[in-house]
Amino acid sequence: MCNDYEQHIRYAEYLRALEEQGLAAPAHQARRICSRRMTTRISDLKPVMRSEGEGMVALSPMAFPEAIG
Structure with a gap:
C-alpha cells in the first residue's frame, strides 16, 4: 500500500x-476489489x-x- x-x-x-x-485466489473473491486509480493515498x-x-491467497x-480516524 505504500506505492501504486x-x-x-x-x-x-x-x-x-x-x-x-x-x-490460487479463492472462488469467492471478487474482481471489483482491484479498482484502478492513478494515485493511491x-x-x-x-x-x-x-x-x-x-495454497490460497486472498485480497482483503x-x-x-490512523489515517481513517
Whole structure:
C-alpha cells in the first residue's frame, strides 16, 4: 500500500502470477476489489494479500487505521 504498483496490473495478471507460484485466489473473491486509480493515498481502502488456507491467497480491503480516524 505504500506505492501504486498494484494499480498498474490487471486482475488477470494477478491471477496468472499467483498460478505461476503454485497459488490460487479463492472462488469467492471478487474482481471489483482491484479498482484502478492513478494515485493511491494512505487513507484509501485498498487490497492487501493475506493467506487463506493452504495454497490460497486472498485480497482483503485495508487502510491504515490512523489515517481513517
